[in-house]
Amino acid sequence: MIDGFIALYIFMLAAFVGHEVIGRVPVILHTPLMSGSNFVHGIVLVGAMVALGRAETGLETAIGFIGVFLGAGNAVGGYVVTERMLEMFKSSKEKR
């Protein structure tokens, strides 16, 4: 069970990690990095899958279905555009 102070500790540490990881990023990577972090919260897909899997009524199932659909769009779309952008970043040494 993750709750109480354990939950707070996880929350606090993860927040610092997020802040530190991005702290020294150069401006040239802001757009891909925003896209990359957008991809990472695509993990919401697994939560939506669990919600759909446990749904009982028709309404819950319908909302769960929409949730999984949207979550999959977030994860896949986020990955594709981030990968496309980052793939183009090359230094002049790699060119020659």
Add this chain to the structure above:
Amino acid sequence: MDRASSLSWLIEASYFVAAILFIYGLKRMSSPVTARGGIVWAGAGMLVATVVTFLWPGMDNYVLMIVAIALGGILAWVSGKRVAMTDMPQMIALYNGMGGGAAAAIAAVELFGGEDHGLTFGVLAVLGGLIGSVSFSGSLIAFAKLQGLMKSTVRFGGQQIFNLVLLAVLLVLATVIVTQHSGPGLIAVFFLLALILGVTMTLPIGGADMPVVISLYNALTGLAVAFEGFVLQNAAMIIAGTVVGAAGTLLTQLMAKAMNRSLANVLFSGFGDTAAAASEVHGSMKPIEASDAGVMMAFANKVLIVPGYGMAVAQAQHKVWELAQILIERGVDVKFAIHPVAGRMPGHMNVLLAEAGVPYDVIYDEGEINAEFATADVALVIGANDVVNPAARTDPSSPIYGMPILNADKAKNVIVIKRGQGAGFSGIENALFFLDQTRMLYGDGQAMASQLIQAVKSL
């Protein structure tokens, strides 16, 4: 260990690995040398987490699950592969909105399900639902605006008061839902109002400020995902969501700072509201022919190229890079000077130049390059306007006063490629164009770059 507990051990272990891969991937993505590998690591984490989730005990609806993943995945895959690099900001907004919607959907299922999770989890579920819904509808509006589906900014009297009242009503509803375990009617009203709040919050914000808003919604979605992660007791969601929430908040601040706007300013006032008549610019704009401009650059020691969004619209980045390469072969020191908001969001111009094959080590940002303009023989400004307007430094009455700019006016010669004589995105006259050392090269960016290439080649 029996089968059920070894299964849940496998799931927890996989989520742990996924969390590590996400953080490691983001870390690698923050340097251009390792960035390409970063997204692959994070992608591997996502794949592992998704696959093991099918093993979660006590689940049903597998067919629907697979259909939904296939539908959402294929649509996003195709649209993501096809989107032009210039349209990237709105695409990120769209995918981000989908994530927010998914978080809200999880909250809705949990709340409609009516299971009593206790006060803390109730609060987190409702808050996550609220934030996710706002992020969902807000991101869709941001997408519509940048995509050009929605041209005007809608403002009505008392809009901010309306939004505040709406938020207050939502918080009251949230309290009632959590404490009274209300029926489905009230929960539906709650989500509907949250969606409306996202719309009314985003509508008055102008296109130029939209990147900051998208980044903010990105951070909010992360937070919503983390909250729902607590509700579902899913460690991968908690960690990934919180990391994105924190990173996204920092990124939003960096972007707002680069644009010289505070976040409050972006959210609560429209750009242009304060744009009173700036002091008039005296003098005249002096035109130049491409052949003369070409000669000027060919015999220069140092040329700094300042590209703006106009260059990308004209699809001129390939020609500009070709021109730069010819100049480099002649021994000219060529560098690209990028303003943080040169594209539609910080870093967007770097992506557009990278697409044209410009290596990132000849690209410099404003802080690194500004001192070099004084020693540059030619500053070539193409499709950029407000970001090189010296009024931002000198004229306190200008609406862009105080915004960090590229000091192109310090170069010995300035060549400006521009389609016509009109003012820039913000409607402000540019004092740079009227300086003695400035020459205007009128025409389409791509055509002019080609003519410059010809001019240099013919020497």
